[in-house]
Amino acid sequence: MSTLLPPATPGPAPWATDPYARALSQGRGPLFLRRDDGWLLPLDVERWCADADAADLSALHRAEGPVLDIGCGPGRLVAALAARGHRALGIDVSEAAVGHTQRIGGSALRRSVFEPLPGEGRWGTALLIDGNFGIGGDPRALLRRVATVLAPGGLLITEAAPHDVDEQVQVSLDDGRPQAGTAPHFPWARVGASALLGYARSEHWRPVDQWEADGRPFLALRRRARTVHRMSRSADTANSVAVIRSQFPRNLSGDIPLAGS
Structure with missing residues (x-):
């Protein structure tokens, strides 16, 4: 098994279960992450299912x-990028999320970030928005x-938790229905900006921008330069485009420029 894959857990994938799919189909909650001690974190389904707002656009x-949107959910960011002529792909473990993204004009694959991905090592930007820095429950492993997904010098744009928090916990999805207690548990992390910067520096990322929009804290990070054997810039750029295009799903349009916005 690939060392990139998180430990396997029995039962259905957590984000593929009914509470999440039901919330996306309705475009609203309630939907929560429930910690083992009963604490609930509300999930902003209404915002996820709306158009990209000013805070989102400040990141885009x-x-x-x-651009690779990791944990794209119902796809508002991918669709907003596509509408602006920017090549973007969303990945999500939820079939409902992928379907929703495609219906609103975005390209998406049902895939975990820890599985093999199209164009690995060629993406210009990766997004971890809407709390997705918590994916896998291990910030260092995610970074x-x-x-490995980004091109050398590529950009990670991520959203931090709005509070000074650094926790790695087991959670489950909960929509308040009686059967919610049977939902599978999975590892998750909540990381505020200070802790996120600490993880980033420990994994050789450097902050290049930090800002707040509508109460949401964002950071832009670059991996410190690696020593690699590179072709000329023009040849390498052409090869990057060809590799990413060749690995997109066949039903995605191939005539949208890959680079530029």
């Missing part, structure tokens, strides 16, 4: 080259994985 305007 900083994107460079082809290492994102580093």
